[in-house]
Amino acid sequence: MQLDGRISKTFFLGFLATALVILTNPIADAPCLASEGSQVDLEPFRGQVIVEITIAGNHVTKDWVIAREVWASEGESLDPDEIQEDIIRLENLAIFGEVLVTPSAVEGGVSLNYSFTEMPWIIPYPAMSYTEENGFSLGVGVASPNFAGRDIMLSGSAVFGGSTKYNFSAANPWISGNHVSAGVVAFHQTRRNVLLDFEQVSDMVNLNAGKYIGKNGRLKISGGYYGVGSDQPNRTLDPDNYDDLWFGAINLGYDGRDSWRSPHEGWHNEVALLYIGGDANTWTWGMDVRRYHPIGERHTIATGPYLGLQSGTVGEDIPEYLQYFIGGANSVRGYELEKLGKEIFGKNQFLYTLEYRYLAIPTRPVKILKWTFSLGLELATFGDVGVAWSHPHDFNVDRTRSGFGVGVRLLVPGLDSLRFDVARSEEGNTVFNFGVRAIFDERKKRVR
Numbered sequence: 001m002q003l004d005g006r007i008s009k010t011f012f013l014g015f016l017a018t019a020l021v022i023l024t025n026p027i028a029d030a031p032c033l034a035s036e037g038s039q040v041d042l043e044p045f046r047g048q049v050i051v052e053i054t055i056a057g058n059h060v061t062k063d064w065v066i067a068r069e070v071w072a073s074e075g076e077s078l079d080p081d082e083i084q085e086d087i088i089r090l091e092n093l094a095i096f097g098e099v100l101v102t103p104s105a106v107e108g109g110v111s112l113n114y115s116f117t118e119m120p121w122i123i124p125y126p127a128m129s130y131t132e133e134n135g136f137s138l139g140v141g142v143a144s145p146n147f148a149g150r151d152i153m154l155s156g157s158a159v160f161g162g163s164t165k166y167n168f169s170a171a172n173p174w175i176s177g178n179h180v181s182a183g184v185v186a187f188h189q190t191r192r193n194v195l196l197d198f199e200q201v202s203d204m205v206n207l208n209a210g211k212y213i214g215k216n217g218r219l220k221i222s223g224g225y226y227g228v229g230s231d232q233p234n235r236t237l238d239p240d241n242y243d244d245l246w247f248g249a250i251n252l253g254y255d256g257r258d259s260w261r262s263p264h265e266g267w268h269n270e271v272a273l274l275y276i277g278g279d280a281n282t283w284t285w286g287m288d289v290r291r292y293h294p295i296g297e298r299h300t301i302a303t304g305p306y307l308g309l310q311s312g313t314v315g316e317d318i319p320e321y322l323q324y325f326i327g328g329a330n331s332v333r334g335y336e337l338e339k340l341g342k343e344i345f346g347k348n349q350f351l352y353t354l355e356y357r358y359l360a361i362p363t364r365p366v367k368i369l370k371w372t373f374s375l376g377l378e379l380a381t382f383g384d385v386g387v388a389w390s391h392p393h394d395f396n397v398d399r400t401r402s403g404f405g406v407g408v409r410l411l412v413p414g415l416d417s418l419r420f421d422v423a424r425s426e427e428g429n430t431v432f433n434f435g436v437r438a439i440f441d442e443r444k445k446r447v448r
Contacts, residue, residue, distance in 0.1 A: 042080035049109030127157035132328035134162035163191030324349035329433035330448035334403025334423035346390035376411035
């Protein structure tokens with residue numbers, strides 16, 4: 001059955017109205033089943049004094065890495081909700097296949113034992129990257145998600161195929177203070193820019209630092225270099241066919257999710273301001289709003305908009321390749337990026353996504369050879385709507401596209417999720433979309 005644009009948009013507006021009713025009429029909290037390892041019956045011990053806290057099973061991870069995430073304290077009354085938050089913080093480190101808290105009655109109160117099954121601290125792996133524009137690239141890589149037992153992530157990879165990319169990244173989530181972090185990302189890439197029809201060479205170095213503001217506040221600053229070369233004239237701002245761009249950004253956010261990999265409840269919001277100088281001269285303002293709302297023990301509504309606005313004129317202040325192109329697995333599903341992206345693009349974008357998710361298999365430890373990993377499975381139905389524009393008159397309903405469909409998410413460590421979606425466009429076409437990581441994270445990127 002083929003739907004015309006007005007019917008499809010009416011369907012989505014009804015879907016959006018349903019989401020707004022849910023968001024403005026909260027229901028009683030439903031328990032999070034993000035991890036089966038977190039399901040520990042602590043209620044019989046509620047209110048009892050915590051006499052001691054012990055940890056076990058961390059053969060590589062330093063004790064203080066664990067202790068900084070455990071907010072329960074000896075001498076306090078046991079609160080099962082607080083222990084659950086401890087478990088979630090420990091799982092979010094992404095270095096444990098399983099986290100268990102075992103209570104036992106002792107004289108004067110209760111003893112808590114935090115026990116862990118560690119994932120490997122170094123992993124050689126067949127590397128893979130994927131974008132809608134260039135498809136799959138395969139190669140080799142090595143990662144240490146828990147370098148020196150300090151929860152420092154180091155990784156390096158080289159992939160070939162749809163694109164050639166050499167990548168290095170490092171992140172230390174706690175160099176001092178209240179989650180004061182530092183990181184670096186660097187890569188060299190050659191690929192075919194299918195949407196603009198040229199061979200693109202890119203080099204990037206991105207340095208960043210951040211910190212927690214209280215429990216849920218987030219602050220991040222970053223800056224670095226981005227170089228882009230073309231084999232065709234008039235694709236870069238510099239007539240020598242290579243742009244040298246320098247950038248700086250500040251991000252301020254709020255993260256109240258109950259889980260990073262499979263959020264069931266909470267807000268995750270961010271505003272960002274980015275300046276790109278050098279051969280370019282543009283400011284980008286971004287607003288990302290996400291709400292995860294429980295509608296049952298394993299049922300979640302995930303919804304929210306993303307808005308990105310750039311100053312300047314494309315071709316004068318903004319290179320063509322820094323525009324947003326609509327379509328594909330990471331913006332409006334039901335369309336192929338290579339087709340719709342050549343029709344709907346611009347320096348600004350607005351996207352809205354609404355998903356219903358069912359946690360079919362909560363994340364659980366799975367042993368592969370001698371290594372333990374945490375895996376799970378979600379099912380989803382969804383709707384997307386989006387538009388990109390450069391001139392005010394192009395921000396209109398006629399240029400807006402929408403799609404809806406169903407999908408499966410494999411919850412995996414490191415990547416958060418692998419997405420397999422079947423979506424239908426408002427023109428009635430059915431498209432299979434594959435994505436890596438959550439759509440809410442990937443939709444902000446220009447190359448997606």
